[in-house]
Amino acid sequence: MSVNYGSKRLVVGAHYGTRDWLAQRVTAVLMALFTFLLLARVLFSKGPIGYDQWAGIFSAQWMKVLTFTVILALLYHVWVGMRDIWMDYIKPVWLRLSLEVATIVWLLACAGWGIQVLWRL
Amino acid sequence: MTELASKQRPKRPEFRNINAFKDLTTYRMTPAAWVSILHRASGAIMFVLMPFIIWMFDTSISSELSFERFKAAFNIGMLGLPGFIWKLVALALIWAYLHHFIAGLRHLYMDATHSLSNEFGKSTALVTLALSILLTLVLGAKLFGLY
Numbered sequence: 001m002s003v004n005y006g007s008k009r010l011v012v013g014a015h016y017g018t019r020d021w022l023a024q025r026v027t028a029v030l031m032a033l034f035t036f037l038l039l040a041r042v043l044f045s046k047g048p049i050g051y052d053q054w055a056g057i058f059s060a061q062w063m064k065v066l067t068f069t070v071i072l073a074l075l076y077h078v079w080v081g082m083r084d085i086w087m088d089y090i091k092p093v094w095l096r097l098s099l100e101v102a103t104i105v106w107l108l109a110c111a112g113w114g115i116q117v118l119w120r121l
Numbered sequence: 122m123t124e125l126a127s128k129q130r131p132k133r134p135e136f137r138n139i140n141a142f143k144d145l146t147t148y149r150m151t152p153a154a155w156v157s158i159l160h161r162a163s164g165a166i167m168f169v170l171m172p173f174i175i176w177m178f179d180t181s182i183s184s185e186l187s188f189e190r191f192k193a194a195f196n197i198g199m200l201g202l203p204g205f206i207w208k209l210v211a212l213a214l215i216w217a218y219l220h221h222f223i224a225g226l227r228h229l230y231m232d233a234t235h236s237l238s239n240e241f242g243k244s245t246a247l248v249t250l251a252l253s254i255l256l257t258l259v260l261g262a263k264l265f266g267l268y
Contacts, residue, residue, distance in 0.1 A: 028229060050188075058182060081168075082165075106168075113175050117182065
């Protein structure tokens, strides 16, 4: 993907963008479908939503696997979006790098917590 | 080229370093521009509040006992803040998700169909803004027990 233009090679932070642009959209589609699925399961459950109905939605193994995948998709989607924000507004390299590292730590911690909740259910 | 650069044309303003208070306030924001910046802002809000989202997932789903704590946070309060503050936080997340979701669908549709005319951009931007606010009001009324 990265073409080397001799000594004048343009080094940019976003790998020329296309891969992440596409990844952001593919993950968006996955999350949108998951949203509709979850919405349908909540709306079509009988009676008021209590603990049993809510936890029951996530108890099946296929739902856990799907939710796990969506968490990973979310991770990548948010990473692309937040990095765009830092690249647009934060000019000092040391600060931008620090914020990008903090973003990765923040996202990995959140994903780990979410996956832990999911799999001890 | 020489005609474009001739002296008859007034020099257009150039912005090398945009000042958030002096320059941004003079922008004429079209509906599509509002959708765009709010798409970014709503994403950032959800990023910042992500631990709260996972906390809600955790407590609502882990056990009957934690489910009661989940409900109590919104009905009674948590960490010294009354319940309605937490409901407002949840409402902010509801708006952020709805706006990000609808604006995202708009993006995907535009990418897929190359619908890039001014009219399409404006009308779908207005739909995005209106629909996300309307649904936020409907869900907010439910959240605060109005129906």
